[in-house]
Amino acid sequence: MSSTITSYSPFRITFGGGGTDIEPFISTHGGFVVNATIDRGVRVSYKDDGHSLEISSRDLLRSYIVGANEHTEVLDRMVELLEVNGVKRGRILLNGDVPPGSGLGSSSALITATLRLIGELRGAVDPPGKMAEEAYDIEMNRFGVTLGRQDPYAIAIGGFKGMAFRGKEFTVHPIQVGSRIFSEIDGGTILVYTGKTRESTEALKDQVQASRSGDMETIGNLERMKDVAEKMLHSALSGDLDGFYSLVNAAWEIKKRLGSRVTSERVERIIGTALSSGARAARLMGGGRDGFVLVLCRPGDVDRIQSRLMSESEFVFRVSLDPQGTRILR
Structure with missing residues (x-):
């Protein structure tokens, strides 16, 4: 066999x-x-x-x-x-x-x-x-x-x-593994489940349709998102942690302008709880409305913030970074 x-x-x-x-x-x-x-x-x-x-x-x-x-x-x-x-x-x-x-x-x-x-x-x-x-x-x-x-x-x-x-x-x-930002993110990342999943195809339809039709507001927001992401990489490579976290929050604010199905009251409540509890940045993952909220903290604040977020969701867990991609497990 x-x-x-x-x-x-x-x-x-x-x-x-x-x-x-x-x-x-x-x-x-x-x-x-x-x-x-x-x-x-x-x-x-x-x-x-x-x-x-x-x-x-x-x-x-x-x-x-x-x-x-x-x-x-x-x-x-x-x-x-x-x-x-x-x-x-x-x-x-x-x-x-x-x-x-x-x-x-x-x-x-x-x-x-x-x-x-x-x-x-x-x-x-x-x-x-x-x-x-x-x-x-x-x-x-x-x-x-x-x-x-x-x-x-x-x-x-x-x-x-x-x-x-x-x-x-x-x-x-x-x-690079071992860089200041890698170590910070590796030790301070929490995911919070909203309680529902969603089909990404549906969540992205508004954006795709608007982009194809040449909607200038959508294209302008996408250009701003691209610019923020490029600045984010520069902050990460230079070890500017405050700048990186600020840009993560800025990227989420722009993302929300792309359509009515990007966020929800529950998502915003989870994000608000995370930030008011001392998280450095928070945003929803994926196309929109449901799934997991990413919460970025100082490593020393993780226990306290995770405990606080348990009041918002029954599925709140810490994750570390994986430096490898798709592979065979040996």
Whole structure:
């Protein structure tokens, strides 16, 4: 009997620039984001047991056996992806650390982890950039997800970094492990669950439609978001912690101008509680309204602020930064 192979992709958090990496803005103006991968993610495990291909998901509480199931959306598309790449038997287990649709790039994490597993089985592993491009194409054209380019690239490459995009071209500006800002973020990051998930495609529709129609207010806000993200990277590289946190808050204020579905009363209440309790910065992750609120604190304030945030949510947890991207767990 063959051994189990497990591929892993970390989730990502975004500090600024999310939304500037979406077409058509990215091709006409170029995008810029600052993000980091964290120590929570998605595992895709495979064991060839000689039987029909089976996919089971702890998160979706559902199993799929080829030839024995009706259409099941995500799992159905996953089977298609695996079969077209020659994986036609065995057991696949999908296991994520947070619920899907939480604003942490879970769909990109799932696809990049699956592609890394396929590469391992084939004995031909693509470099992270190529894997990210394939994952982006799969999400857009096979899964029908509206997304920015940052998610698959941030997750496949890993680490704390700035990323510049122009169409399909990208440049990575890493923030080194051990730097002042890396250590601060690594020791002072909390995620707060709003209690609901959401479909990112729906949350991003307003922005995409406005951008395509040439709406000057939307384009102007995206330009400002890009500028703030570029300044954020400069603050991180120079060790300007106060400047970095201030820009994270500024980026969120601009993000809220992109549409009515970006924030909610509950999100704003969580953010207000975090900031009034001494957090340096706070903002919602992902396209909008629900999922996880990112809270950035001084490491010495984490215990007190986390305890205070427990009054707002039953799911409040600390995360550290993961300097690696998608990989096989050995």
